[in-house]
Amino acid sequence: MAHGQTPAETEEQFARRLTTTVSAGFVTLGVAIGMRTGLFAKLSSLDGPRTSIQIAEAAGMKERYVREWLAIMVTSRIVEYNKEQRTYFLPPHRRAVLHPHAGEQVVHMPEFMRLLAGVVTNVADCFRQDGPEGMPYSAYPGFQDWQLGLRKRELQTNLVANFVPTIAGLKERLESGIRIHEAACGRGIPTLILAQHFPNRTFVGTDIDLESVQWAATESKERGLVNATFQVQDLAKLPADWSDSFDYVLVWDAVHDQADPEGALREIYRTMKPGGQFSMVDIRGHTELEDNIDNPAATMMYGVSLLHCTPVSLFFGGRGLGAMWGQELAVSMLQEARFTNIRVLDVPNIAGNLHFLCHKP
Numbered sequence: 001m002a003h004g005q006t007p008a009e010t011e012e013q014f015a016r017r018l019t020t021t022v023s024a025g026f027v028t029l030g031v032a033i034g035m036r037t038g039l040f041a042k043l044s045s046l047d048g049p050r051t052s053i054q055i056a057e058a059a060g061m062k063e064r065y066v067r068e069w070l071a072i073m074v075t076s077r078i079v080e081y082n083k084e085q086r087t088y089f090l091p092p093h094r095r096a097v098l099h100p101h102a103g104e105q106v107v108h109m110p111e112f113m114r115l116l117a118g119v120v121t122n123v124a125d126c127f128r129q130d131g132p133e134g135m136p137y138s139a140y141p142g143f144q145d146w147q148l149g150l151r152k153r154e155l156q157t158n159l160v161a162n163f164v165p166t167i168a169g170l171k172e173r174l175e176s177g178i179r180i181h182e183a184a185c186g187r188g189i190p191t192l193i194l195a196q197h198f199p200n201r202t203f204v205g206t207d208i209d210l211e212s213v214q215w216a217a218t219e220s221k222e223r224g225l226v227n228a229t230f231q232v233q234d235l236a237k238l239p240a241d242w243s244d245s246f247d248y249v250l251v252w253d254a255v256h257d258q259a260d261p262e263g264a265l266r267e268i269y270r271t272m273k274p275g276g277q278f279s280m281v282d283i284r285g286h287t288e289l290e291d292n293i294d295n296p297a298a299t300m301m302y303g304v305s306l307l308h309c310t311p312v313s314l315f316f317g318g319r320g321l322g323a324m325w326g327q328e329l330a331v332s333m334l335q336e337a338r339f340t341n342i343r344v345l346d347v348p349n350i351a352g353n354l355h356f357l358c359h360k361p
């Protein structure tokens with residue numbers, strides 16, 4: 001059997017396997033509904049099995065909808081069902097994974113899938129030779145908000161307590177006086193958190209998306225921060241007078257989305273001070289497809305890539321690296337951009353990301 005091939009199967013076996021796959025898609029949408037309605041939280045708060053009527057009453061919801069949703073949860077083995085009592089029960093180990101603040105961020109992906117499902121026909125149109133090149137960020141209403149929620153949960157305590165200490169000397173340098181740039185910052189959560197913790201340092205957050213930059217600036221004002229500014233900048237064309245300006249640059253989950261990722265890395269390098277550090281946090285994956293086949297998150301991330309990351313890059317006439325560009329290509333592009341001491345690190349408590357830490361000599 002060649003690498004990556006599935007074991008031999010009959011037509012009937014494949015049809016059954018496809019049925020399971022399609023069912024999993026509906027389970028994902030059911031999980032999104034469970035998160036959105038708070039039904040998982042309600043089930044988790046109950047001290048034992050309950051009927052659908054009791055669950056609906058406790059949740060203040062319509063029983064018929066709750067019962068149909070429970071049926072998906074039972075047949076997908078998320079909720080346990082007692083047919084004699086007609087009761088439903090969410091076991092404790094599943095409550096932990098389905099908790100909005102669970103260590104496993106996968107619980108937030110069903111909502112992302114729901115959001116991306118809205119653009120399936122538009123992306124399908126992009127496949128045609130005479131179809132659109134890609135999709136603008138504006139075609140994804142709700143994306144920046146979803147990402148905002150994810151970043152808050154991932155980073156609120158994790159960033160300073162666990163991520164910053166993985167970069168030797170950064171905490172001391174943050175305390176002593178350095179300039180920091182977060183590029184392609186979206187809603188700028190890392191910058192807002194760091195600016196709050198290190199009030200004597202200067203932070204600049206940039207993104208090409210005006211609405212995100214405005215949101216971050218307003219949020220910064222509401223938090224009473226005077227050391228963080230946000231501005232619209234194309235990462236591939238940073239201002240000429242920013243050369244050798246920053247001691248530390250951070251890009252969270254955004255280099256693979258760029259229309260011109262090589263240009264973006266060159267600009268980051270140019271605008272860093274000699275001796276400066278660059279943290280590129282990106283998706284965990286390998287460059288070669290065959291090296292991702294055994295990764296249980298690979299299909300999900302290729303899906304995110306097909307429906308979002310690739311079309312937003314191609315829309316700008318970009319390269320369309322995709323979310324699964326992989327650590328091998330990432331390292332070689334960092335080398336190409338002249339970064340040195342490149343290290344590939346885990347991101348504490350975030351299994352789906354890798355941290356490429358490197359220097360400008």
Ligand SMILES: C[S@@+](CC[C@H](N)C(=O)[O-])C[C@H]1O[C@@H](n2cnc3c(N)ncnc32)[C@H](O)[C@@H]1O
Nearest residue numbers: 147184185186207208209233234235252253254
């Ligand atoms: C996946 S989002 C990540 C946002 C943010 N870093 C976060 O992790 O929440 C990618 C971001 O890259 C930004 N972006 C895309 N192309 C850009 C460019 N040429 N210059 C600056 N930002 C860009 C998008 O507007 C978007 O906010």
